[in-house]
Amino acid sequence: METQIVYMGIPGSGGPDGKRALWHLHGPNGGAQGVELQPQLAGLMHVPFNQLITEGPYQVGGTHERVDYRKREISFKVSVGLGEVDTAFRYRMVEQRWWASWSAKEDGYFGVFTRTHGWRFIKVRLLEEPKDAFVLDPTAFGNNFADYNMNAVAVDPYWRKRIEIDQWANDGEGDGGIPSTPWDQLEELIEDIAEGLFPGISDLIPGWHIGEGNIAVPNRGDQPVWPKFLVSGPGRAWIQDGPGGRMVPLPLLSPSDGEVLVDTDPTARTLTATKDPVDPLFYRIARNSQFLDFFLHDITDQGLPVWRRFNDRFTTPWPAKSTLRIKVRHSQGGGKVVALVPQKFDKAYS
Known part of the structure; x- marks a missing residue:
């Protein structure tokens, strides 16, 4: 053919x-x-x-x-x-x-x-x-x-193919399947006491159990890539910086932050939240009638935008023609981290 x-x-x-x-x-x-x-x-x-x-x-x-x-x-x-x-x-x-x-x-x-x-x-x-x-x-x-x-x-x-996507979810209790320890039981007791004194506080403070897992996504391209991630809130997440790299901690997310896009490319904006006061990326994707409400709202009540709470960086790309095994963590039960891996090629074919 x-x-x-x-x-x-x-x-x-x-x-x-x-x-x-x-x-x-x-x-x-x-x-x-x-x-x-x-x-x-x-x-x-x-x-x-x-x-x-x-x-x-x-x-x-x-x-x-x-x-x-x-x-x-x-x-x-x-x-x-x-x-x-x-x-x-x-x-x-x-x-x-x-x-x-x-x-x-x-x-x-x-x-x-x-x-x-x-x-x-x-x-x-x-x-x-x-x-x-x-x-x-x-x-x-x-x-x-x-x-x-x-x-x-x-x-x-660069020529491109369809982005490869996979996800990891912190299962249920926020421990990601990690066996329970006496320290976990003590943390649960303190959390229950705090919820009894201040009803609803658990919706504002992420769980203390940190689940850990791996996302396996192929990079079939012939170029190294900088993956993107969608991280659910509330809670704190960590994402591995390149093969064998350190875990980069993301800012603590509140329910008002919504979902956050993490771009590990150093030349791009690293963090973009769905509920940032001004968010060109997300509003280009999904415009809605609430744009002016977000744009004109008094953002001081919402705290700083998520990108202003981040003072770290990603420094290492993932290699070409390999399966990326990316270690991730999330502190909240049911919290998700979705990996989006571009497929980049030097030539139209070969």
């Missing part, structure tokens, strides 16, 4: 409900929508990079400093007006839909399929406008055909 290449347009290009238009550019259904990819294209394979090397007087050779990975530029040529495009009207509609699927401000997706490596996708947008010179009217004399040389850019240069 030959290689398949598809393009999924920007949101709304496939209909008013935000769907993306799908274009089969190469493969068994290549040109089915009236646009076909020509054989020559560049930029699908290796991630562009620069070697930073310093040289000095009297030095033999140079000193390697670092590798800088750059944006990916993909150059290709498409033919518009194939298949059933046998009238000027059909040609105009196909060309209109094609350009409506591209933008300089929003991303579409290139997808490549091979039998050996499955589907891989990458976000792209127009790098520049096509500069082809062509006849005044592509529909003249019944031609209904035009070629365009296009250049797309991917600011994230």
Whole structure:
């Protein structure tokens, strides 16, 4: 089965409900929508990079400093007006839909399929406008055909597969299956006394039993990854920092914090709570009518946002082509930690 290449347009290009238009550019259904990819294209394979090397007087050779990975530029040529495009009207509609699927401000997706490596996708947008010179009217004399040389850019240069997800839950009593000890019984007694004196306090103070477990998630990609985690509240959680690394303690979560997204990538915001006063990430995912209530609410009553309570960091990625066995802890019975592991690839296939 030959290689398949598809393009999924920007949101709304496939209909008013935000769907993306799908274009089969190469493969068994290549040109089915009236646009076909020509054989020559560049930029699908290796991630562009620069070697930073310093040289000095009297030095033999140079000193390697670092590798800088750059944006990916993909150059290709498409033919518009194939298949059933046998009238000027059909040609105009196909060309209109094609350009409506591209933008300089929003991303579409290139997808490549091979039998050996499955589907891989990458976000792209127009790098520049096509500069082809062509006849005044592509529909003249019944031609209904035009070629365009296009250049797309991917600011994230890696190809990706579907994120792998798994979770661990602290079972029942907050001990994660750890055998009970006399100290556990003493803690339970103190907790019962506190609940008797101050009814409802157990809803505000997380349990004292710390459950521990492992989340096993594959990284099938050929690149090291920084996993993301969804941590439930209330309670305190700990997440392992890389293979054999230390346990990084997260801030103590109250019921008002809700669920927290933990991004271990040092270049990203580490903690984002569903109920943070201003939370662009979650509100892009799920907009709701309560946004203004959160935005205008007096946040002093809610305490500091969760990200301001965190003064630690993650420093070690997880290796490529391996199964990640991530140690996690949660202090609350029923507390959950969900691991989301990106699958990143240097090339479209191989």
